[in-house]
């Protein structure tokens with residue numbers, strides 16, 4: 168029985184014997200994989216009346232139906248005739264079909280969050296995404312500590328809680344009486360009816376934790392969440408304009424970030440992403456132009472299976488070069504005992520995935536990062552796979568109130584745990600402390 172994962176290899180087998188004949192007239196060739204996971208060819212309609220091509224396509228259509236069923240259409244519906252497929256599909260995600268140069272699969276997904284549409288890096292201010300495959304690894308705590316430390320150095324830090332389905336970051340930076348009236352979800356819902364400006368000023372609050380710089384916090388929801396479920400169910404909506412234009416929710420979020428930056432003039436933006444292979448996480452990692460994407464990792468199969476899935480998707484959709492130099496592994500909650508062995512094993516796991524999916528293959532004996540290749544040895548430091556370590560510390564375990572913990576904390580205590588992360592973020596983004 169044919170299943171989803173068999174579709175692409177089977178298409179390769181079907182098309183390979185016909186490549187020569189197809190090449191002369193049809194290239195590039197597009198295959199549509201629809202929302203139900205059924206495939207058909209997309210062909211320029213000028214070929215509809217050419218008997219040679221029509222016969223060849225009819226034979227391929229029969230083969231697709233017979234071999235791909237139930238993932239193929241009946242032959243009479245197996246070809247979509249389009250006026251100008253190349254122009255029509257110019258902005259769509261294309262997966263190159265293995266072994267068939269010039270053949271591309273257009274993948275239609277039921278969700279708008281697209282892992283393979285990579286926004287260019289936003290330069291000023293730089294944006295840093297805090298992401299992990301597994302939840303509960305100390306991402307939000309580390310983000311709050313980083314915001315606190317950078318602000319201590321006199322910097323203006325903007326923090327967004329983009330973990331919309333499980334918000335909480337803002338409570339670590341704001342006491343309950345300082346929460347803003349509304350949050351990101353309110354703006355996203357109002358924006359659908361062109362009413363975003365009415366709430367923009369109500370979604371930011373300034374944290375009193377900062378004595379030198381500024382920490383502006385934009386929570387997922389306001390002090391009173393209101394009908395949060397009712398709003399959350401609408402934030403993913405694309406916005407349609409009168410001309411039929413369509414702005415995805417990721418683009419709307421990017422627009423909100425631009426507006427906040429124009430208003431608050433931060434030196435750096437820290438984004439608390441949702442964990443896992445999730446639509447909100449996709450927006451945060453790929454759609455907002457983050458120049459640094461921190462992958463918080465515990466050593467274990469769950470983290471590395473998930474990380475490999477995401478990296479392989481970037482590889483297969485041809486976008487890995489656009490994103491790989493932004494990635495950095497963070498070793499989350501390093502155990503108190505046997506720390507060196509744990510870190511070594513974490514580094515090995517990270518290196519295995521990065522060298523398989525992300526780094527260029529460098530022939531044995533040659534030097535990495537010469538001749539334009541981009542690769543790192545296992546022992547290289549710094550390297551994207553070499554974890555920035557964060558130690559597990561009982562003083563941060565199972566905190567009921569991180570805000571009170573950070574209030575008046577000794578900087579040395581923060582640096583002893585989060586120092587490599589804080590320094591790493593500052594160095595990679597090229598930020599100069601205003602007050603060293």
Ligand SMILES: Nc1ncnc2c1ncn2[C@@H]1O[C@H](COP(=O)(O)OP(=O)(O)OP(=O)(O)O)[C@@H](O)[C@H]1O
Pocket residue numbers: 299301302303304305306307308309330333442500557558559560561563564565566584
């Ligand atoms: N370095 C640390 N040492 C010990 N405990 C920590 C550390 N960092 C965070 N914690 C604790 O671990 C728990 C999870 O932390 P946090 O909420 O920051 O994780 P998260 O990755 O953001 O989780 P989620 O995926 O649910 O958003 C909290 O109880 C927190 O107090």
Ligand SMILES: [Mg+2]
Pocket residue numbers: 306307308330335336439
């Ligand atoms: Mg969190």
